[in-house]
Amino acid sequence: MAYENILVETRGNVGLITLNRPKAMNALCAALIDELSDALDGFEKDAGIRCIVLTGSEKAFAAGADIKEMKSKDFMDVYGEDFITHDWERVTWTRKPVIAAVAGYALGGGCEMAMMCDFIIAAENAKFGQPEITIGTIPGSGGTQRLTRFVGKSKAMEMCLTGRMMDAAEAERSGLVSRVVPVEDLLEDAMKTAEKIAGLSLPSVMMAKEAVNRAYETTLAEGVKFERRLFHSSFATQDQKEGMAAFAEKRPANWKHR
Numbered sequence: 001m002a003y004e005n006i007l008v009e010t011r012g013n014v015g016l017i018t019l020n021r022p023k024a025m026n027a028l029c030a031a032l033i034d035e036l037s038d039a040l041d042g043f044e045k046d047a048g049i050r051c052i053v054l055t056g057s058e059k060a061f062a063a064g065a066d067i068k069e070m071k072s073k074d075f076m077d078v079y080g081e082d083f084i085t086h087d088w089e090r091v092t093w094t095r096k097p098v099i100a101a102v103a104g105y106a107l108g109g110g111c112e113m114a115m116m117c118d119f120i121i122a123a124e125n126a127k128f129g130q131p132e133i134t135i136g137t138i139p140g141s142g143g144t145q146r147l148t149r150f151v152g153k154s155k156a157m158e159m160c161l162t163g164r165m166m167d168a169a170e171a172e173r174s175g176l177v178s179r180v181v182p183v184e185d186l187l188e189d190a191m192k193t194a195e196k197i198a199g200l201s202l203p204s205v206m207m208a209k210e211a212v213n214r215a216y217e218t219t220l221a222e223g224v225k226f227e228r229r230l231f232h233s234s235f236a237t238q239d240q241k242e243g244m245a246a247f248a249e250k251r252p253a254n255w256k257h258r
């Protein structure tokens with residue numbers, strides 16, 4: 001597939017996807033969503049890729065769904081095709097880790113997409129928000145649910161009811177982002193973090209991701225049981241033998257990713 005709205009590159013064992021609609025603040029049009037799904041499919045299939053970074057520009061990670069594309073749709077258009085499902089959520093069913101590197105605006109579907117990633121590293125100029133209420137609608141790609149889980153009911157409710165944006169410092173305080181870095185360091189920092197993850201054992205990384213994500217879907221008791229089963233499963237991998245042997249022999253591990 002030829003990409004017109006994203007840039008896709010491979011740097012070592014890291015796949016980098018850059019949203020690239022500079023004239024529209026990286027608004028998420030249907031073509032961009034198709035391209036993003038295709039790029040993620042490609043990285044999932046590529047055994048050489050062990051972590052993915054999703055980023056935008058210095059001005060905007062993404063300013064939401066493309067309002068101009070969406071504005072004339074009527075109820076049966078959106079209800080009939082179950083608009084904003086499936087491919088919009090493609091990031092959530094990516095089994096390899098996905099880091100969102102967010103600078104500038106992450107609004108509406110942009111904020112929702114960042115929250116679908118495994119964690120967010122934010123630049124100091126990042127602004128997060130769910131402004132759908134200001135254009136006569138509400139979040140439709142998980143914003144009311146994921147934002148509430150990240151920052152709690154009070155802040156999520158205020159943001160969804162008023163459209164207020166949260167700056168990077170508030171986002172870090174509230175647990176929405178893992179770290180805030182200077183704008184000029186964002187990509188390098190995200191890539192270094194991704195390389196660190198890509199340099200570890202892929203099965204362990206995938207199991208850790210699955211276990212953390214389960215915390216959002218189940219009770220504590222079930223989550224702990226699920227974690228323990230995955231922990232047990234890790235002992236069936238070559239990499240568990242290698243990792244523990246390497247520790248005991250005081251040498252770096254030579255991962256097989258098996």
Ligand SMILES: CC(C)(O)CC(=O)SCCNC(=O)CCNC(=O)[C@H](O)C(C)(C)COP(=O)(O)OP(=O)(O)OC[C@H]1O[C@@H](n2cnc3c(N)ncnc32)[C@H](O)[C@@H]1OP(=O)(O)O
Nearest residue numbers: 023024025027063064065066067068108109131139140141
């Ligand atoms: C996924 C769902 C279901 O949750 C739904 C949604 O995501 S709805 C969309 C929610 N997002 C918004 O409401 C944000 C809309 N954008 C803005 O508020 C502003 O553009 C801004 C604050 C991000 C930036 O403001 P400013 O610096 O003044 O730049 P602009 O002149 O407004 O924008 C430049 C250019 O980009 C176009 N643009 C921006 N956002 C979108 C968008 N979401 N969809 C389509 N186009 C967008 C904007 O119209 C400008 O284009 P031109 O007028 O220059 O052609």
